[in-house]
Amino acid sequence: MSKGKGKQGYKYMFFLVMLFGYCNGKGPHNNAETVRLQLFSFEAGDIGAAHIFEDTLGFKGKILLTNWKDTIFFNFGYGDVDNLAEKDPKVIYYPYNIDTLKLNIDKDILDTSLVIYTNKANYDIDEFRRRNVFFDSISGFRAKIVLPREVSKGGTAGVYFDSLRNDEGGRLKFNFYADNLDSLQIKRISEIIKTIRFNLNL
Numbered sequence: 001m002s003k004g005k006g007k008q009g010y011k012y013m014f015f016l017v018m019l020f021g022y023c024n025g026k027g028p029h030n031n032a033e034t035v036r037l038q039l040f041s042f043e044a045g046d047i048g049a050a051h052i053f054e055d056t057l058g059f060k061g062k063i064l065l066t067n068w069k070d071t072i073f074f075n076f077g078y079g080d081v082d083n084l085a086e087k088d089p090k091v092i093y094y095p096y097n098i099d100t101l102k103l104n105i106d107k108d109i110l111d112t113s114l115v116i117y118t119n120k121a122n123y124d125i126d127e128f129r130r131r132n133v134f135f136d137s138i139s140g141f142r143a144k145i146v147l148p149r150e151v152s153k154g155g156t157a158g159v160y161f162d163s164l165r166n167d168e169g170g171r172l173k174f175n176f177y178a179d180n181l182d183s184l185q186i187k188r189i190s191e192i193i194k195t196i197r198f199n200l201n202l
Helices: 003-023 098-104 183-193
Strands: 034-036 040-043 050-054 060-065 070-077 090-093 115-118 131-138 141-148 156-161 173-179
Touching: 040 183, 131 156, 141 183, 156 183, 173 183
Parallel strands: 090 115
Antiparallel strands: 034 040, 050 060, 060 070, 070 173, 131 141, 141 156, 156 173
């Protein structure tokens, strides 16, 4: 599908969602207790209007939340669905003065913001990760929940399901996440995640 056709598809689905909302007298999920998409729903009472953009089958899309002024992304798939795993940071042990080292590094050769230096010989790489990972059962499925450790450093908050069902296509996976949220938004999305319910009768 061409890029242009993809955009038209989103606009078409957005129109259907708005039309359905206004037919029920609520607008596009205004102050909705439940936000319903084709393949799943979630509870979100204080998001204002939820503008939904999804592809024709409901496998991929985004939800614009007016009160948050932010966007939640989601993706179903059998193949390469981001599992929200954090890549191991590049950590270098340097037993001397790290500030002096950084001053003398040619930043045209090495971007020091992409490297973590430590003078601890027996460091634990988990000390330098930016995300906390938890496992829970949501809607009857095993889920991996990811939340930022430090709000000031940004990061991803969301959930990943590794196996919603297993058929001839393989394992159906799903992610639902947002980036660079503030502390209140992180708390809210962590609450929303636990209310996700699936409708997979395809």
